[in-house]
Amino acid sequence: MNAKQSVVRLEYMPLEELAEAPRNPKGHDIDQLIASMKRWGFTAPELLNEKTGKLVAGHGRKEALARMRAAGDEAPKNILVKDGRWFVPVVRGLEFDSEAEAEAYLVADNKLTQLGGYDEAMLAQMLQEQTARLGDEALRGLGISEAECARLLETLGGAGGG
Numbered sequence: 001m002n003a004k005q006s007v008v009r010l011e012y013m014p015l016e017e018l019a020e021a022p023r024n025p026k027g028h029d030i031d032q033l034i035a036s037m038k039r040w041g042f043t044a045p046e047l048l049n050e051k052t053g054k055l056v057a058g059h060g061r062k063e064a065l066a067r068m069r070a071a072g073d074e075a076p077k078n079i080l081v082k083d084g085r086w087f088v089p090v091v092r093g094l095e096f097d098s099e100a101e102a103e104a105y106l107v108a109d110n111k112l113t114q115l116g117g118y119d120e121a122m123l124a125q126m127l128q129e130q131t132a133r134l135g136d137e138a139l140r141g142l143g144i145s146e147a148e149c150a151r152l153l154e155t156l157g158g159a160g161g162g
Contacts, residue, residue, distance in 0.1 A: 006095050010045060012080050012087040015069065018046060018062050019054045023103060026110040028060030029143065034068055036141030037061075041077025045089040047109070049102045056094065056102050057109045124156035 042065070046058030055062065065079065069086055080087040096102040127149050130138040139149055 006050060006093040008091060008093040010089055011092045013046075013048075013090045015062065015065055015079075015086040015088050018048075018058075018088065018090070020059055020062065021049075021052075021054045021056060021103070021106055024059050024106060026059070026106075028063060030060065030064050030067060032141065032143045033060055033064035034073075036143070037064060037068070037076040038073075039141040042079050042089065045091050047091045047094055050093060050095045052099065052102065054102075056096070056106045058090075062088070120152060120155055124152040128153055128156060 042061070044058070044061065046062060047056050048054070049056045065076075065086060065088065068076070075081050075086050078089060096105060127138070127144070131149070139146065144152075
């Protein structure tokens with residue numbers, strides 16, 4: 001292993017001790033994040049820049065957890081609770097060459113998942129199957145509105161799939 005290379009590891013840290021990056025241009029739908037966490041638990045760890053001690057990914061998830069805790073909600077799966085404090089899985093050991101590189105990664109982490117779009121026919125088919133199995137619960141926490149789902153299913157029907 002290179003002397004400069006850090007060992008990446010997963011570590012649980014107190015929610016209130018997670019410091020956010022000073023700038024983050026990404027908005028978040030906190031209600032959808034909360035619905036997702038209530039449905040599946042906390043599934044994507046926060047990412048921490050060891051050089052600054054600040055997050056480079058996970059700001060929305062952190063805000064959703066803080067809001068859930070403040071509302072008296074039960075901690076989602078994969079969040080540890082000790083003495084009333086919530087402990088969050090965090091990827092540790094990441095180091096960026098500069099604050100500018102950490103900010104660039106923050107943008108990339110958010111933006112790259114949006115690129116490529118969706119195969120709308122496949123997405124519509126999956127949503128149709130989910131709604132057939134789960135009814136009203138199918139869309140909870142997916143980030144897809146009922147109107148968007150209806151539009152996709154209409155597209156599927158028009159393509160001979162419905």
